[in-house]
Amino acid sequence: MGLSAVATTSIVVLAFLLPLAALIRDLAADRALASAERDAQSVAQLAATLDDTPEAVRSLQVRLPEDASIQLAPGEVIGAELPHGLDLIQAANLGAASRQAVDGGQAVVVPVLKDDSAWIVVVSVPTAVLMENVVASWLVLATLGLALIAVAALVADRLGRSIVRPIQNLVAATERLGAGELDASVTPSGPTELVQVGAAFNQLSQRVAQLLAGERESIADLSHRLRTPLTALKLDVEALEGNVDVSRLQQDIDELERTVSHLINEARRPIREAAGAVTDLTTVVAARAKYWGSLAEDQRREWQLQLPDNPCRVAGRDTDFVAAVDALIGNIFAHTPIGTPYVIELSADETRAILTISDQGPGLVDHGLLERGRSSGESTGLGIDIVRNTAWAAGGSAEWISVPPGGTKVQISLPLI
Numbered sequence: 001m002g003l004s005a006v007a008t009t010s011i012v013v014l015a016f017l018l019p020l021a022a023l024i025r026d027l028a029a030d031r032a033l034a035s036a037e038r039d040a041q042s043v044a045q046l047a048a049t050l051d052d053t054p055e056a057v058r059s060l061q062v063r064l065p066e067d068a069s070i071q072l073a074p075g076e077v078i079g080a081e082l083p084h085g086l087d088l089i090q091a092a093n094l095g096a097a098s099r100q101a102v103d104g105g106q107a108v109v110v111p112v113l114k115d116d117s118a119w120i121v122v123v124s125v126p127t128a129v130l131m132e133n134v135v136a137s138w139l140v141l142a143t144l145g146l147a148l149i150a151v152a153a154l155v156a157d158r159l160g161r162s163i164v165r166p167i168q169n170l171v172a173a174t175e176r177l178g179a180g181e182l183d184a185s186v187t188p189s190g191p192t193e194l195v196q197v198g199a200a201f202n203q204l205s206q207r208v209a210q211l212l213a214g215e216r217e218s219i220a221d222l223s224h225r226l227r228t229p230l231t232a233l234k235l236d237v238e239a240l241e242g243n244v245d246v247s248r249l250q251q252d253i254d255e256l257e258r259t260v261s262h263l264i265n266e267a268r269r270p271i272r273e274a275a276g277a278v279t280d281l282t283t284v285v286a287a288r289a290k291y292w293g294s295l296a297e298d299q300r301r302e303w304q305l306q307l308p309d310n311p312c313r314v315a316g317r318d319t320d321f322v323a324a325v326d327a328l329i330g331n332i333f334a335h336t337p338i339g340t341p342y343v344i345e346l347s348a349d350e351t352r353a354i355l356t357i358s359d360q361g362p363g364l365v366d367h368g369l370l371e372r373g374r375s376s377g378e379s380t381g382l383g384i385d386i387v388r389n390t391a392w393a394a395g396g397s398a399e400w401i402s403v404p405p406g407g408t409k410v411q412i413s414l415p416l417i
Contacts, residue, residue: 084102107123288325
């Protein structure tokens, strides 16, 4: 970029200075010739008033300028020596002042007509006079041109650095991102386009970090879903007390198999596949309540289910809401004493669906348990986060409320589609 700027500036400077240098030379020559022409005209006017007597000629010779000469007749010249290359015949035929190029410069020729002859006044202008101060002016122009080129090179270097440095920083940040530094970012700088590229890179870096974090959370959440059929299977085994119910065990094993298959499908599912999915929350809540109801009967838990008459369509996939409802009911079985009753209630108005699951257990003693990964027992502490993320993804909210004197109520509010 710097070389291109220097080359372009040099061409522009030459295109400007060369004609200017020629103009300065011509102006200096015209100025010198104009002065010589004035001298020649003055001598010619004086010579026109004199006669041909020797006394008049001598007085005229004394008054001639240093570079002036007069040809009185062929071979008779007074004043300075006539310059070589001068064509006096041509000058006499013109009958007016003229300029001629001669050896070593130029000459101004003015004919003076006499009664029976013609005198010719000649004023020589040497090349040194024609070029007076021209070389100095050219040096000034050359210095100015070099200064302009130097300034252009400096400006191009600064502009180039303003472009190259952001690019180098962007390349370095890209290499760090490729090496696994997910917090790699750049400070957008330089031209507008590079600022936009830098900002886009930062957004990309943040998005990659978010996607990877989301994938890790998703894997943990999906793995947590295995706890639901395992918990049910464990409870059924504990409830057997010597009486083997093969159908119940087979049902739990089938649920475990379905959950594992779902995990495999979730791992293969594209990120954008869930966009636009709609789920009937009434159907999901009814199915999961029935599933857990059999386990509740084995533990002598009283439970109630209240559902609306109409479907409650909400945004999201049914598998996500199944996992959320299982997490809430599973927490009741895992963290409340056997025999603790619970209530599942789903209601809806014109705009929102409200899912409330409450129990009469010890309640939510530590609100820090609502953080992801926190648990009061041996569980993973991911169930609450699964519920919260499912509600947020559907455009709703989830709230955990302690109910005195004892018990916990979870209320999920979701907009209807």
